[in-house]
Amino acid sequence: MPDIKRLDRNEWKTLRKLRLTALADSPDAFIATYKTEKKYRKASWLAEFARGFWYVFEDDGRPIGLIGVVHYSHMPRDECSLEFIWVSRNYRQSGIASDLIASVLKLLREAQYRTAYLWVLDDNEVAIGLYKKLGFVSTNERQPLKRRPGRSEERMMLDLR
Numbered sequence: 001m002p003d004i005k006r007l008d009r010n011e012w013k014t015l016r017k018l019r020l021t022a023l024a025d026s027p028d029a030f031i032a033t034y035k036t037e038k039k040y041r042k043a044s045w046l047a048e049f050a051r052g053f054w055y056v057f058e059d060d061g062r063p064i065g066l067i068g069v070v071h072y073s074h075m076p077r078d079e080c081s082l083e084f085i086w087v088s089r090n091y092r093q094s095g096i097a098s099d100l101i102a103s104v105l106k107l108l109r110e111a112q113y114r115t116a117y118l119w120v121l122d123d124n125e126v127a128i129g130l131y132k133k134l135g136f137v138s139t140n141e142r143q144p145l146k147r148r149p150g151r152s153e154e155r156m157m158l159d160l161r
Contacts, residue, residue: 002064002096004103007054012045015054018066022086029124030084031147052080055107057087057100064088065100069108078114085118085127101134109160116160119143119153131156 007015016037023034048054048068057065068083075081082104087097108116118136120127141155 001099002057002059004100004107005056005058007049007056009046009049012042012049014056014063015048015066016040016045018056018063018086019084021088022066022084025089026086029086029121029127031145031153032084033147052083055100055104057096057103059091064091065096067100067104069104076114078112080108080113080116082116082118097130098134101130105134105158105160113160116158117155118157119155121145122152122154128154128156134158 019032019037020034023030023032023037027034051072052068052070055067055069056063057067065087067085070081070083071077071079072081082101085097085101087100105116116136117139118131120131122142136156136158139155139157142152143155144152
């Protein structure tokens, strides 16, 4: 099984490389765009670490997956949101995405988080199926995407207790 590693601020270039790789590889899976994030400077990437934690899944030292854990100021201390979940194309349909998310959820439980949320694009049936398999349920909250007219996303949650 691949190893999970938490990035620190000094590894902002690794985060940049992985997010740009993900955006180039799967542009329709994210609200963010390659064109926008390519222009980010060091300060923008460091700001991502101020929002939360970034975990990389590695296979023999090669990054194969990425997930962010964010705690927004309006959320109770024991709640968080999972963001920017991505697995390298060569590892898709192998169970790695499930393993990556399950590993992060285990870490969140150990840190005594109570609830994890995520937003998923309404037409991303593969991701929705995966999240349901892991126990996430719909909150029945949906929102249109200003940056992607005609598309919307749904909020899902998981009770970590």
